[in-house]
Amino acid sequence: xxxxxxxxxxxxxxxxxxxxxxxxxxxxxxxxxxxxxxxxxxxxxxxxxxxxxxxxxxxxxxxxxxxxxxxxxxxxxxxxxxxxxxxxxxxxxxxxxxxxxxxxxxxxxxxxxxxxxxxxxxxxxxxxxxxxxxxxxxxxxxxxxxxxxxxxxxxxxxxxxxxxxxxxxxx
Amino acid sequence: xxxxxxxxxxxxxxxxxxxxxxxxxxxxxxxxxxxxxxxxxxxxxxxxxxxxxxxxxxxxxxxxxxxxxxxxxxxxxxxxxxxxxxxxxxxxxxxxxxxxxxxxxxxxxxxxxxxxxxxxxxxxxxxxxxxxxxxxxxxxxxxxxxxxxxxxxxxxxxxxxxxxxxxxxxxxxxxxxxxxxxxxxxxxxxxxxxxxxxxxxxxxxxxxxxxxxxxxxxxxxxxxxxxxxxxxxxxxxxxxxxxxxxxxxxxxxxxxxxxxxxxxxxxxx
Numbered sequence: 001x002x003x004x005x006x007x008x009x010x011x012x013x014x015x016x017x018x019x020x021x022x023x024x025x026x027x028x029x030x031x032x033x034x035x036x037x038x039x040x041x042x043x044x045x046x047x048x049x050x051x052x053x054x055x056x057x058x059x060x061x062x063x064x065x066x067x068x069x070x071x072x073x074x075x076x077x078x079x080x081x082x083x084x085x086x087x088x089x090x091x092x093x094x095x096x097x098x099x100x101x102x103x104x105x106x107x108x109x110x111x112x113x114x115x116x117x118x119x120x121x122x123x124x125x126x127x128x129x130x131x132x133x134x135x136x137x138x139x140x141x142x143x144x145x146x147x148x149x150x151x152x153x154x155x156x157x158x159x160x161x162x163x164x165x166x167x168x169x170x171x
Numbered sequence: 172x173x174x175x176x177x178x179x180x181x182x183x184x185x186x187x188x189x190x191x192x193x194x195x196x197x198x199x200x201x202x203x204x205x206x207x208x209x210x211x212x213x214x215x216x217x218x219x220x221x222x223x224x225x226x227x228x229x230x231x232x233x234x235x236x237x238x239x240x241x242x243x244x245x246x247x248x249x250x251x252x253x254x255x256x257x258x259x260x261x262x263x264x265x266x267x268x269x270x271x272x273x274x275x276x277x278x279x280x281x282x283x284x285x286x287x288x289x290x291x292x293x294x295x296x297x298x299x300x301x302x303x304x305x306x307x308x309x310x311x312x313x314x315x316x317x318x319x320x321x322x323x324x325x326x327x328x329x330x331x332x333x334x335x336x337x338x339x340x341x342x343x344x345x346x347x348x349x350x351x352x353x354x355x356x357x358x359x360x361x362x363x364x365x366x367x368x369x370x371x372x373x374x375x376x377x378x379x380x381x382x383x384x385x386x387x388x389x390x391x392x393x394x395x396x397x398x399x400x401x402x403x404x405x406x407x408x409x410x411x412x413x414x415x416x417x418x419x420x421x422x423x424x425x426x427x428x429x430x431x432x433x434x435x436x437x438x439x440x
Contacts, residue, residue, distance in 0.1 A: 044196065
């Protein structure tokens with residue numbers, strides 16, 4: 001394989017990485033850069049454990065080639081954590097509501113839910129309903145929680161984000 | 172285009188990658204060359220006058236499903252499609268998946284293929300000899316197969332824009348939201364002016380054959396149940412692990428009748 005060097009911008013940091021053209025973004029983030037918050041689940045784009053934000057939009061790391069991410073902003077769960085290790089308010093909601101058990105699906109859940117809330121806030125819409133949250137998270141499988149507490153957590157965060165003015169809501 | 176024509180062995184075009192990448196990961200496909208066309212085209216949807224006095228919605232092949240669901244021109248010009256893509260995959264699939272890629276992949280349960288048939292869409296196919304236009308009804312050749320040449324790619328999808336008074340409806344049955352459809356039905360219809368009964372209807376079905384199919388217009392009756400029963404009789408759906416053939420035929424009848432009623436109600440508004 002003709003390996004090549006590309007620059008990946010992950011969580012606002014540039015990484016020079018050597019990759020094969022067939023490497024997926026998931027391969028490079030998890031195996032290459034050691035980002036354990038991007039996880040291999042199904043390899044088919046169904047389970048959502050490898051979710052990353054690509055220029056702010058949820059994408060499956062397993063269905064994106066690493067070369068396709070060059071020059072774009074890649075955000076993984078740890079990109080939401082503050083410089084001093086402060087959890088993102090949505091993570092706080094997950095903790096408070098007991099929305100993570102084994103935690104394998106949590107990064108994908110949080111990133112996908114964050115995209116949903118950001119969109120409804122930026123479009124000036126009311127806080128997403130429980131059904132809308134359910135619809136947005138249908139591509140993120142959880143085998144522990146039964147989803148109820150995850151919906152509770154996202155609903156709580158969405159309610160707070162909608163209350164705050166769009167400019168004040170932490171992205 | 173040059174790579175596609177000149178590569179010895181198999182070259183595959185990578186659009187959104189939401190079908191082809193799983194096929195690669197599952198080793199269902201092993202092309203010699205993968206051609207990523209994503210940087211090639213950033214045009215937005217557009218609306219232009221058509222030949223018959225109506226308007227034509229032009230959707231560049233790389234238009235993502237999310238754009239189809241949210242773009243104002245699509246919501247007004249083809250509300251059927253904007254509604255149907257809500258059934259396609261999950262958030263990540265809709266962010267990356269494209270209309271051209273979906274049509275070229277030609278899955279027999281494709282919501283988008285179904286809408287292309289029901290709206291009388293055409294695709295623009297570009298090959299070494301230039302562009303040609305292929306009606307959706309002549310595009311699908313079988314399971315994951317189209318009539319496009321190996322050296323051709325889809326560049327645009329042209330959809331006659333919805334006219335006032337036209338009715339539309341999309342219904343799908345899947346075990347879970349985001350799953351492949353067991354059966355899906357897309358309807359575009361016109362009502363007779365004198366009595367408000369169904370005068371003509373394009374009825375397309377997914378999940379009932381080796382490709383998405385357009386029902387014979389001659390089977391359309393003013394009575395939705397009669398039409399649905401006639402169409403179901405012509406179908407011989409394959410059975411698989413998700414549903415038996417008989418269940419699919421029954422679904423086709425029930426969903427068709429439902430879609431015809433809803434489309435009629437919309438047209439009468």
